[in-house]
Amino acid sequence: MPRLRFAQLPTPLEEAANLSKYLGGPRILFKRDDLTASALGGNKVRKLEFILGRIVSEGYDTLIVPGGYQSNMARISAALANKLGLNVELVLGGAPEEAINNNGNLLLEHLLGANITYVNTVPRWDFGSALDDLKEKLQADGLKPYLLPLGGSSPEGMAGYVEATLELKEQCRLQSVKPDRLFVAIGSGGTYSGLLLGALNNDVGYEVTGISVSRTRDYLLEKVPENVDHGASLLDMKSFSASSRLSIYDEYIGDSYGAMTDECKEAIQLVAKTEGVFLDPVYSGKCMAGMIDLIQKGEVGRKETVIFLHTGGWPALFAYESDLIKTSAANVAKIA
Structure with missing residues (x-):
């Protein structure tokens, strides 16, 4: 496929040791696609x-x-x-x-x-x-x-995350990381579909787990296999059609796409305080909230190794100021 180069690659694969410690496991690493650089970055x-x-x-x-x-x-x-x-x-x-x-x-x-x-x-x-x-x-x-x-949910868009899978696989090899899961937010489904296609064709050894921020799980179980099959046919890659093989959760959307949830707010604050990393309120914040909940429920084992794909989007934080910051007379510094 024709390709123009804009991203600064590879994006870092970083330990989130403080967050892992706070949660009592599992081992967590961030794949920092918020640092692709062009136009403030993102997936x-x-x-x-x-x-x-x-x-x-x-x-x-x-x-x-x-x-x-x-x-x-x-x-x-x-x-x-x-x-x-x-x-x-x-x-x-x-x-x-x-x-x-x-x-x-x-x-x-x-x-x-x-x-x-x-x-x-x-x-x-x-x-x-x-x-x-x-x-x-x-x-x-x-x-x-x-x-x-x-959302760029096309075979061309998926190709970007087939390539990202190859990049991540090599980073895991160099850093001796053997991930059990890769977490990513799902909006229109293009990034998730590209990661699935990349995983299926590259023996990565991890499950791609999606946290929906907009669509229902039932919709995605129907739509994602269609996307993957279409992308695979154009990219000449193996595919699958069995929705039973997909790991997708839709419990963390809240009232609607883009609507702040208390769990998302807490996840954004926790990651900022433990790792100095900013998540966004629409995608990565809700994905992190879902991942934390699954860890606390025991659905993600404490001894697993998990990669969290940070898809960027932090400029949206400034549009959610009233949701993220609650001031009161007690915590406002007084100037004499």
Whole structure:
């Protein structure tokens, strides 16, 4: 596949010894894909290396990117498209009141100069005819637009995480790490599907465990095998269709995608205090909350070795200030 290089790779594989000690086991390591560097980093950079490779090779001049109001894909796509001289159209969905908060990723997207269309939609991945209407308008204006699949969940996006699997396997070999599980957040499912495809074809020895932040487990058990089979056919790799082999949890979503939960807040604070690492409130925070709960329930053994894939997204923290920080007269420093 055509590929453009944007990420600083390999991303670190780091011990989270303080967090492991606090939880009383298991051994935990962070795969720091929040440090892919381009446009403040995150897992979307790996996907976009292949997606933008295709877009440039096929002569598209405009990128249409759907997502939520705090979309990490929108931020990174806008930045990399600017670098390549492409036009950028962001179509962001959610509740109307969310668009008022221009902090976090939205602030950065304004700085990047992207054209933004807001769509009042619940769930936020249901854009109705908005995407097709915009594509038709751009074509009528003489442009050649490419509509990015939500979250970059395409064979090109999966290819980024097949490559990441090879990278991680080599790091584990060099660091004498034998992981039992790899935890990752699931949104649209592209990263999880790529990791599954990579694991199936590379004898990694670990189970890929997904913590959903949006869709139900039943939906993902149907959708993920379709994604993996489609990706495998185009990448000429082995695949599978048995949903019974998938490890997916949907108990940690909360009220909805992007809605803060108490467990997510506690996980963000715990990782910051023990490891000095910032998780985000939409993806990695909820994934960490799920992993911690499974450890405390005994579903993850205390003697296991677990890798947590940090997918980035920390700019969204600034849009969740009221959820993350509660001040009172007792803890506000007084200046004489």
